[in-house]
Amino acid sequence: MSILYVMAKVKSKLGETQKAKNILTRLAANSEKESGCLSYQILYSSEETDTFMTLEVWDSKKSERKHWDEPHLKESLKELEPILAKEPRIEKYQHTSD
Structure with a gap:
C-alpha cells in the first residue's frame, strides 16, 4: 500500500x-x-486572509481517485466555485521510500 498525501490551497x-x-x-x-x-483536515492560514489548506491522507491513489466521483465532493465544489478568489492549487505527494 502506497499512502498518498494531498494538499489543496483554497x-x-x-x-x-x-x-x-x-x-x-x-x-x-x-x-x-x-x-x-x-485523514482529512482543514487548516486556516494565519498569514493569508481568506486562505485554507486541506491536508488529506489516502491509503492509495485509487482511493483518492474514487473520491473525485463522490456526490458530496461534487456538491461541495459546486458550492465553492462562486466564492473562490482563484482556482484551488492541488498537490499530491508520497513518501520518498515508496
Missing part, C-alpha cells in the same frame, strides 16, 4: 471566509467517512 473571496469554512468543514467530515480516507 482562497475565498473577501467576505466569504465563513461560508468557505463551513463548506470545507462539511467536506472534510464526509470525506473521512469514505473508504480509504485516513
